[in-house]
């Protein structure tokens with residue numbers, strides 16, 4: 503095996519951030535798109551916890567946390583300083599909030615039917631705004647990206663989750679007046695990096711065409 507193999511799921515925000523980091527670092531990799539309902543035995547053998555992304559390196563090492571994959575990719579090739587800028591305390595705090603409380607609230611907002619007891623969808627949406635989105639909007643009102651004037655790993659670590667949050671109710675999100683956050687989100691949605699990360703793998707030609 504010459505290239506890393508990434509077990510991935512196209513719409514998973516954790517897998518998106520890993521793919522974006524690999525692409526940004528210019529690392530060629532093979533992607534194995536999985537079904538979350540029917541995970542490949544080979545992937546579970548490498549990482550029994552059963553989450554994507556999982557990356558198998560040519561030397562046999564396995565990395566099965568998205569932030570670790572990002573670090574591995576960007577440390578290997580970080581001419582643009584994407585990993586280094588994301589180590590600022592302000593960026594690390596935002597990524598921690600994103601992966602912790604914000605993700606929990608996002609799940610409750612996105613899948614209210616899975617959390618029938620307790621507070622309702624609007625409550626979790628409002629809490630998610632207080633928990634992360636206001637801080638993001640303030641940070642992005644001062645500078646173009648989370649780590650300064652240039653993009654960094656914190657931007658691509660958080661962007662897929664904000665995208666998912668907006669997708670629950672785009673009209674509501676767009677009416678909230680998060681101008682800086684919306685500008686940043688739009689920039690990433692329209693970026694070449696995101697387009698490449700979402701490209702469906704070309705179907706292999708049939709071995710015996712009809």
Ligand SMILES: N[C@@H](CCC(=O)N[C@@H](CS)C(=O)NCC(=O)O)C(=O)O
Pocket residue numbers: 511513514515516517538552553554555566567568569
């Ligand atoms: N902490 C892990 C979380 C990854 C994760 O939870 N991925 C989800 C998909 S978005 C998953 O694989 N869930 C397992 C499942 O749905 O069975 C990481 O950062 O890589």
